[in-house]
Amino acid sequence: xxxxxLRGVTKRFPGTTQDAVGDLSLSVDEGGIVVLVGPSGCGxxxxxxxxxxxxxxxxxxxxxxxxxxxxxxxxxxxxxIGYVIQQIGLFPHRTIAQNIATVPSLIxxxxxxxxxxxxxxxxxVAIERSMLDRYPSELSGGQRQRVGVAxxxxxxxxxxxxxxxxxxxxxxxxxxxxxxxxxLQSRLHKTIVFVTHxxxxxxxxxxxxxxxxTGGVLEQYATPAELLASPVNQFVSDFLGKDRGIKRLSLxxxxxxxxxxxPSVQRTDDPHAAYAxxxxxxxxxxxxxSGESILGLTRRGSLSDVASVGDAVLExxxxxxxxxxxFREALDSxxxxxxxxxxxxxxxxxxxxxxxASISGQIAP
Amino acid sequence: MTLFAQASNQPIIVWDWIGRNLGNIWDKTxxxxxxxxIAVVVGSIISVALTFIALRWHRxxxxxxxxxxLLYTIPxxxxxxxxxxxxxxxxxxxxxxxxxxxxxxxVRNMVTGLDEVPIEVLDAANGMGYTPRQRFFRVEVPLALxxxxxxxxxxTVTVIGLVTxxxxxxxxxxxxxxxxxLQTFSSPIGTTQIFVGTALSIVLAxxxxxxxxxxxxxxxxxxxxxxx
Numbered sequence: 129x130x131x132x133x134l135r136g137v138t139k140r141f142p143g144t145t146q147d148a149v150g151d152l153s154l155s156v157d158e159g160g161i162v163v164l165v166g167p168s169g170c171g172x173x174x175x176x177x178x179x180x181x182x183x184x185x186x187x188x189x190x191x192x193x194x195x196x197x198x199x200x201x202x203x204x205x206x207x208x209i210g211y212v213i214q215q216i217g218l219f220p221h222r223t224i225a226q227n228i229a230t231v232p233s234l235i236x237x238x239x240x241x242x243x244x245x246x247x248x249x250x251x252x253v254a255i256e257r258s259m260l261d262r263y264p265s266e267l268s269g270g271q272r273q274r275v276g277v278a279x280x281x282x283x284x285x286x287x288x289x290x291x292x293x294x295x296x297x298x299x300x301x302x303x304x305x306x307x308x309x310x311x312l313q314s315r316l317h318k319t320i321v322f323v324t325h326x327x328x329x330x331x332x333x334x335x336x337x338x339x340x341x342t343g344g345v346l347e348q349y350a351t352p353a354e355l356l357a358s359p360v361n362q363f364v365s366d367f368l369g370k371d372r373g374i375k376r377l378s379l380x381x382x383x384x385x386x387x388x389x390x391p392s393v394q395r396t397d398d399p400h401a402a403y404a405x406x407x408x409x410x411x412x413x414x415x416x417x418s419g420e421s422i423l424g425l426t427r428r429g430s431l432s433d434v435a436s437v438g439d440a441v442l443e444x445x446x447x448x449x450x451x452x453x454x455f456r457e458a459l460d461s462x463x464x465x466x467x468x469x470x471x472x473x474x475x476x477x478x479x480x481x482x483x484x485a486s487i488s489g490q491i492a493p
Numbered sequence: 494m495t496l497f498a499q500a501s502n503q504p505i506i507v508w509d510w511i512g513r514n515l516g517n518i519w520d521k522t523x524x525x526x527x528x529x530x531i532a533v534v535v536g537s538i539i540s541v542a543l544t545f546i547a548l549r550w551h552r553x554x555x556x557x558x559x560x561x562x563l564l565y566t567i568p569x570x571x572x573x574x575x576x577x578x579x580x581x582x583x584x585x586x587x588x589x590x591x592x593x594x595x596x597x598x599x600v601r602n603m604v605t606g607l608d609e610v611p612i613e614v615l616d617a618a619n620g621m622g623y624t625p626r627q628r629f630f631r632v633e634v635p636l637a638l639x640x641x642x643x644x645x646x647x648x649t650v651t652v653i654g655l656v657t658x659x660x661x662x663x664x665x666x667x668x669x670x671x672x673x674x675l676q677t678f679s680s681p682i683g684t685t686q687i688f689v690g691t692a693l694s695i696v697l698a699x700x701x702x703x704x705x706x707x708x709x710x711x712x713x714x715x716x717x718x719x720x721x
Binding site: 180182203204205206207211213215216217218219220221222230231234263265279289 | 611613614615616617618619620621622623624627632635636713714715
């Protein structure tokens, strides 16, 4: 059963002739992050705000946790749904501790329970406890956003609504906060609806991404990998951008890659083996291994006077990626080192090699 | 005993007179304070009611500011004289006049203060599950306090000044001395009385203003700590 279920939801604001959201049906599974993304005017924020009844739909039905959202008073519904907004909206007259304790206080927790919960949350979102007695104006943007997330999580709601939560912080802080959110989610398993206009953020954050068009029309609802591999129409493909292939790379882990041994020889091999490996791959260098670890590379010219490859002058070989990374890092290491090959390693162990051509061969949809 | 002398060799301030009239000065000062406090308290209560009406029925806000603004433009002396035929030379007349002058500033500051609460804070409060009443009392009113208190300060200082004028219709606190002094302006006793009335009126205004600043600081601790 989906945690959030929208069926035929329409919103038309008074005095307008076009629907802000038109006949939208969407379900969000428990424990998943769904990102609503689209250009401005696509109704993504309106859709989000209908889920906690900050906006009432003109038509259609919305269930949260199997119950119609109209089955209890709006303010009671909202206390069971975490809410994070771009402008954060911390209460300027309340300390950080009081801000975090907002919903627990509203639903009548006792002071000791509230205090314990506030401490738990400050640890969870990595705020120092010394901040708790300060006021929001004394915090940086990133700290405030963490407090905003802590406040939304305070009463442990199963559902979290996030409206462009990282839109107002600088790119470095945003990246931090995005990773923290994913890390948090891997522990908490909330059902999250996340609104953004940034397709890269959508792809990074979402288990599933809903691409909305002007007027709240759902164009495609799929996992990021499916979207990038097979956009259903021109709008989606345009929205994903011309670098959709590159974006896809970041979703493909190297653990699935088909690797090539590349131009490599053992250090005990004689130079002829090295020449053969070079000829096979059309390069004038060879990777020198000791078992499965890389000693370095040597060039054709260094091999003329040696008995075994290991005696030649070795240069360090630094074009490598860890097997836990994605095709995107692999391609990046190739491009930024001006090398044809990158070595995929598991720690110090060489798993195999990749070229730009083999990468593009493997990602074709 | 004299401090210094005019060209006519008459003293400006007659300290002996002050010494002889300490009791009376104290009484008039208390009267001044009582007239002020009553006007501010009653004016605040009426302003809260008008603000409530203005917020509840938005179309009433413009008329309310017109009427209170019009009242504010009537010269104070004229207003008091207009009231006398109806309410006589009484404390009621004094207070009606004073209260009418407080309304414009207070209502405007209350409405502005509440209007200026940031929209995202209201959105967050709604999203967290405050009922409208909880939101009003726990979020909007506290955040409007600095603007409201600045209205009360302005109003209080204005009333303290106006009370001196009400001496013309009977009760006027320290205005009593100013009026007396004007009637006998050429005498040293006259100038002394004007001096006492004016100086103490200023002292009262400053004291009340500082007191209200202190109250504001206690009520709005978050205002003092801004990020550096």
